[in-house]
Amino acid sequence: MTEPIVDTLTSPAAPVAETADTLAAAAETDTLFRPAVIQTIGRLSDLTDRTADSLSTAEPFDPVLTAEQAFGPDSELVAGTVAGVPYTEALTDHPLFQGIVLLLAIAYMLMICAHFHDIVDLFSRHHNEYVRERGGKIGTDGSVQTAAVIGLLMTAVLAVRFAGRTPGAAYGTMGLLMTALLAVFGISAFQCGTLHLIGRITLSTDLTRAIVHYKVLFFGLVTVAAMPSALLLSLCPPGEGSFWLYTTLLLSGTVAMLFLKESFTLFLAKKVSILHWILYLCAVECFPISLVWLLATRC
DSSP states (O other): OHHHHHHHHHOTTSOHHHHHHHHHHHHHHOSSSHHHHHHHHHHHHHHHHHHHHHHHHSOOOOSSOOHHHHHOTTOOOOOOOOOOOOOOOOGGGOHHHHHHHHHHHHHHHHHHHHTHHHHHHHHSTTHHHHHHHTTTSOOTTSHHHHHHHHHHHHHHHHHHHHTTTSGGGGGOHHHHHHHHHHHHHHHHHHHHHHHHHHHHHHTOHHHHHHHHHHHHHHHHHHHHHHHHHHHHHHTSOTTOOHHHHHHHHHHHHHHHHHHHHHHHHHHHHTTOOHHHHHHHIIIIIIHHHHHHHHHHHHO
């Protein structure tokens, strides 16, 4: 007799009224549990009355809650709009600039394929013999000149890449690129013209021709070595690409040290004073570059 009563009380799905009727029927048939059943019926009746009162006084359900209703009267609404950073187009995002970089990459790969053996000779253990055998000539096959021209164009591209955070960015991508090209080729023409003039005046044409040869040769060597990292650096967003920058600087600095060594050896072989070598470096190599740098920073 007690099992149905226990099952009814422990069943969570049984309604309160049905449970009360069951308990009343059990109280009539079983005198042993009658006091407990009557007490339980009273409690269920009180619970039913309180639930009915709570439901009658409850506010209707509102599906849209305000911040005060959800989090209390002390809550505050934070500004819902976030100030966005306006997008500014970088100088390297110009389609024509990216097209020029792509053309330079294609020209570099074609040069490597066309003059592979000469490039291998430049980096081989016979490098010194290769350089000195052509001391008075500038590569008869045109590989060195081609590499030097590609390197000059790449230098102008890198100048535009690093001008993105300077006041010069107001001139635009193509304006800066044309200015950089003019400066790069102007410096090269000034250096070669000055060396040719000095050779004619001092009757040392062999020396000045050899210096021009070394300049073109080692600049082409810089192009071959550092062109891949320079291309990747030119396409990196502003503020990024530190690895490619340091790689380019390391390779360029290494080749520059080789050029200084060879030019110094050339002056010693021609029995020219070291003071003339220092004067050449200051007047021909450093002066035009520092002058262009000064003009660029002041403008």
